[in-house]
Amino acid sequence: MASRLVKLAGMVLGAGAVGALLYAERTRPLRKQMRKAAPRIARNVAMGAACQAAISAAEVPLTERIASRNAAHKRGLSGLFGGGIMGSAVAFLAMDYGFYLWHVATHKVPLLWRFHRVHHVDPDMDASTALRFHFVDMVVSLPWRLVQVRVSGIGPRGLALWCRFFLFSVLFHHANWRLPRGLDAALSKHITTPRMHGIHHSQNPCEMDSNWSSGIAWWDHLHRTFRDDVPTDTITIGVDDPLAERDTHLLPALRAPFAARLVQAGGLV
Ligand SMILES: [Zn+2]
Structure with missing residues (x-):
């Protein structure tokens, strides 16, 4: 009974956080949107639903099994740090750093860009962009995800916490939400903010090659890939290649990674 109540409270909290995010996007937009919102959001939600199905079928059972073994055998980085709070914190950070490397x-x-491009090709960016991934990408990234869970030594509770943190973080930093400049600057020392991630979604390859963090921002500061020197109003969101416009649409986007021509940021090779 108690665990059901905790679960329900978590769901209510999560729904409240997402609702607050959507409200913030309407009241304090960061970027002027260039396209009609409804069809774009519908496409992104449909792609997100397909991704969730792939994650539930393939990723969740495998990662949960590895996490249970991690906890039982005190293995991975968490085990090296003796488990407990210290071990759990190290595992959480390792999961997040693993995602930086993967990104x-x-x-x-x-080959990986073929799939990730589907996410970047969105010509506007808001919380729905966080859902816009190719469902096959969830399968392609699975081996690395299993390595992350195994090496970090994260346990089932830590994994559940990290998944929630990660989901909320990607919704937050894709949101079209203008935070007060000082608050954004302070937050971006530690977590990925909407302004920061907007620079990563620039069509300009030099700007895109920055701000790879997806949760904790320390990794960009550590690797000197952090940028906050690009004014939001000068950024064109999306991908600058000849097929980008076509691939904003649902079916072309799903077919694009399997097309004969290999599409790179900035052109075809
Ligand atoms: Zn990216």
Whole structure:
């Protein structure tokens, strides 16, 4: 009974947080939106639903099994730090850092970019962009996700916490929400903010090659990939290649990673 109540409270809290985010997007937009919102959001939600199905079928059972073994055998980085709060914190950070490395790889490895491009091709950016991924991407990224869970040594509770943190973080930093400048600057020392991630979604390859963090922002500061020197109003969101406009639509986007021509940021190769 108690666990059901905790679960319900978590769901209410989560729904409240998402509702607050959507309200903030309407009242304090960060970017002028260039396209009609409804069809774009509908496409993104449909792609997000397909991704969730792939995650539930493939990722969740495997990661939960590894996390249970991590806890039983005190293994991975968490085990090295003796488990407990210290071990859990190290595992949480390792999961987040693993995602930073993966994100860099999705831009630098042509095969992975084929799938990640589907996310970047969105010509506007708001919380719905956080859902816009190719469902096959969830399968392609699965081996790395399993490595993250195994190496970090994260346990089932830590994994559940990290998944919630990660989901809210991606919704938050894709949101079209203008935070007060001082608050954004202070937050971006520690977590990925909407303004910060907007620079990563720039069509300009030099600007896109920055701000890879998806949760904790320390990794960008550590690797000197952090940028906050690009005014939001000068950024064109999306991907600058000849097929980008076509691939904003649902079916072309789903087919695009399997097209014969390999599409790279900035052109075809
Ligand atoms: Zn990216």
